[in-house]
Amino acid sequence: MRVAIAIELTDEERARLVAYVRGATTPHRLVKRARVVLLAADGMVNKDIAAEVGMARGPVGRWRKRFAEQRLPGIEKDAPRPGNPSPDRAELTEKILEATTQTEPEHATHWSTRTLAEELGVSDTRVARVWRAHGLQPHRVKTFKVSNDPHFAEKVRDVVGLYLDPPQRAIVLSVDEKTQVQALDRTQKGLPIHPGKCGTRTHDYKRNGTTTLFAALNVAEGIVIDKCMKRHRHQEWIRFLKEIDARTPSELDLHLIADNYATHKHPAVLRWLKRHPRFHMHFIPTSSSWLNLVEWFFADLTTKRLRRGSFRNVPELVRPIGAYVEHHNDTTEGFEWTKTADSFLAKVARAKATLDKIMD
Template sequence: MGRPMAELTLTDDEREALVRWSRRAKSSQALAQRCRIVLGCADGKTNQQVAAELGIWPQTVGKWRRRFLEHRLEGLADEQRPGAPRKISDERIEEIVVATLERTPKDATHWSRASMAAETGLSKSTVGRVWRAFGLKPHLADTFKLSKDPQFIDKVRDVVGLYLDPPERALVLCVDEKSQIQALDRSAPVLPMMPGMPERRTHDYLRNGVTTLFAALNVASGEVIGSLHRRHRAAEFKKFLAKLDKEVPAGLDVHLICDNYATHKTPAIQKWLAGHPRFHLHFTPTSSSWLNQVERWFALLTDKQLRRGVHKSVHALEKDIRAWIKSWNENPRPFTWTRTADEILERLASYLERIPGAGH
């Protein structure tokens, strides 16, 4: 037994507004979530059911259920906070937000606080407060790349299936090469960190050669098998496959997740695979390196060992890489893959809806 739950019903106009706000690309995420809460409650679901679907606390659902019942659509806005009364009208705030989202200044590709202040007649600090309140950052831009692989969906399902439901008596390895790793030495000695002063190094450096790391990450255990070569060809990849064949127990099949680099598909590699039937190659879609978990491990190697490393020779560089791999394997940490293929494809579909012409 518990407190009786207040019934929530919607008019047609209210439902239409809530659906529109929850789906509009430029709505704030907080408002969109509140709309989804009310829509779920209107469908007769309990607070616990709505909370489970949206991944939030039941108390949050109860709060916005009560606010909507008391004030209807106006209750979904944030309550006025204590302090001095606001001097800027909602219309002026809307003007800033709409201009930021839908227009650019005449002499630039994006707004600054100064240019928006000149455009609206408000102060730069006011513009900054409005942007912070709505999570707008015109000075920032991120990058993305869409795969044009005609087999994108099949490859995503294949790779993610190996992560979430690996075959029995088999090893799943994420394989790739980190090529052109440079042995860099600074033109002057590095000055160590001191209290109140960070480590300092010269901006220029000396190049002392390059090497290539072939790596295979065990999805289940996090252990890494690595091999260093001075060149990056199918011949070196074939040697790495032979090393994997030697180190993986004979009774296990080997599923390799790799990208579409040409060295993985040469006749020599195909011939080697035909002679080793326990090896199975699975290719990620083009321009989708984020599907290969070994890329995340490469990022750790770069951040922890390579970016600030100083090496006077390729031999010294390779020695440090081997030592880092050995240290990693003493306490391996597998990456946990959680998203299903359907969740990835649904997320991508919603993203494409925001890009004009992307669905054609």
């Protein structure tokens, strides 16, 4: 009588197998294999394991043996299937990759698995498998623009230098306005989230006015100085500069990183800055909002507090903005910039080279 191989597990192996069994996204076949090994380690025989897991006795014995010989890698990877691979598979893969990256469908901007499969005369499953293996997602696109600022390198080195090595006895502030923040009120209450179903909200809404959020992010501490105003002209910008002046220690210089919005360079603003010499302006290159750290704060505010909010009027919008800023200031640990100016310049140089090649 044959005796099944005894299985003894280390604490690490057992923890990994239990995680596989409990994991919501673990492939079903791996869940079964993990259960086989766990039950074998508990002393169950293959016949009982097969009944418990819902698997034939033959596969139970094979997975038990493979784990005994190869441990976790033995069940995590599928064994090679019998038979020789198709000689046309590599050629077909190259064909799919070339069509995906070098061509476009006649009546659309990008391929889907079905349209490309029909074009090449293959199954959409094959196309999907090749895309997944090579990290291709034609349905997705990211926004990107190479700055044409003639002083791009100079400005990048200036701003990144402030992030990496701020001046002594000075505060570095990333400043900007989040304009046209709308007080939107949904026409109906949304349905709540519950297991198996996401929450809902109506597609339509009522506009109840707007506000502009002025914000200055203290890069070292993460603290935000904020002020909401109706408009965003140079008058409001000067009022915000006065707010910064009042809420920062008077003995420290202030280095403000801002974008190239005309309001920031208005003659009245320049006259005000001349009368307040502790203010030093540093402008990021055009089309380079990613270099202004306060944009990260605006993105978090939009995602976490504004996008799903419902506001019947502007005061109902301004209050939660202020509450979010207060909570942020109580919990922030500041920002640590790690990228060097040279790394950005090298990346932009590669992007420009690629664009030049495309244009040729």
